Amino acid sequence: MTVMHLSESTEMYLKAMAELGGQDAIAAARLAERLNVTPVSVNEMVRRLGEQGLVSHIPYKGVRLTKKGREVACNVLRRQRLWECFLYDHLKIEWSQVYEFACSLEHATAPEVTEALAGFLGNPQTCPRGNPIPAADGSFKPLDAMPLSEAKLGEMAQVLAVNATATDVLKYLQEKNILPGRVVTVIEVAPMQGPLTLHVGGKDVALGLSMAEFVLVKKIDK
Amino acid sequence: MTVMHLSESTEMYLKAMAELGGQDAIAAARLAERLNVTPVSVNEMVRRLGEQGLVSHIPYKGVRLTKKGREVACNVLRRQRLWECFLYDHLKIEWSQVYEFACSLEHATAPEVTEALAGFLGNPQTCPRGNPIPAADGSFKPLDAMPLSEAKLGEMAQVLAVNATATDVLKYLQEKNILPGRVVTVIEVAPMQGPLTLHVGGKDVALGLSMAEFVLVKKIDK
């Protein structure tokens, strides 16, 4: 089984699916949003990925990673998050920029470099955004967390991870103190898909639902 | 002056010209060899680079970097050699593989990352192959060295740098102990473009002239 070289584009499609999808099928439109391409382009690409056995597409149901596709995706996530650790911990790059820089490096990283980097970093388990780093064999224990968007009024929760990728979104979350480790309390839930109001770090913060989807939290009792 | 994003291909053409050319014009055929493409492809690309003001082409004379092109090339060399330092000194990657891995990373490295990396490494002046690392402003003092291929019978010289890039060539030079710092003595020069025989590290080594062109040395008196 030769390890063909996959393009940056291919790796990004697979990574996006792993980040969005968990196990279930993903609507092509969601992929299009995240990758900033048109749905037509996603459909074309999905056909190509299907031919390579990386995804399966059930029309009108969605796209799903195959075993092979998931393996590749986990490996991309590993490279990405290891670079995030290096950029943040050793190069002292701005937290909100770490993702985008790592997202370039991930595609230019040979297996030998990935593993040497993991060793250099001491085999970290999570990246600066709180996401778990898949092991070299691809194994991967997903966070036991729920999206903040599902939290109810009055609930307290601890932020475990931020799954956003856009630098401006990350910058916004950083400014508002919505960062891994922080505890937030939901003090208002506006109707009609309106924003959540949170209490965090001594301040009140309004957070739109779609942003809150990318904040993964663990409920705290009491 | 917006810093348009240059493709990997563009960066590799410019870097190859800086590595091969020094100041003078480079024959398109030399570029084609180094980049493993056909001369026709080089001509097409040279046209595109010319339109962007990165090179100037005098037909039948050769291609030459413009000021702007040289700046870009030096910046690519900076990124490349900084990564070489990191991979070799911190990740303990095999000496002969360091170039090829750095050659991927160089195109995926934002300016902020380049400068943070330089700081992390303590602003090194040379890469593991002995080549000088251009400064952040692009300034660059070339080695005061000659190619080993020009050494005369009986001469002693110290290896300053190895300018080869192919992993198998680097592996060969490493095996034969032709590495930065080593002192070599020319004990035979075969006629008809034949190989040099060197004494280095207690052993006699035959080295073809074309490989010797990529070994930069400083003559040692007596």
Place this chain on the structure above:
DNA sequence: TGGAATAATAAGGTCAACCATAACATTTTT
């Protein structure tokens, strides 16, 4: 159950970076 919304396809383009083959121009060598 019939629209509306959503998803998928079809058709026709673009662009960068490669390829081969052939014709032509210039330089170098004999």
Place this chain on the structure above:
DNA sequence: AAAAATGTTATGGTTGACCTTATTATTCCA
């Protein structure tokens, strides 16, 4: 001064990854 070698241009292809503008198919919902 020819001939040979080298370099350049012209033509015509390919591939991956995008795009737009229809058209068609399916699902969802009132």
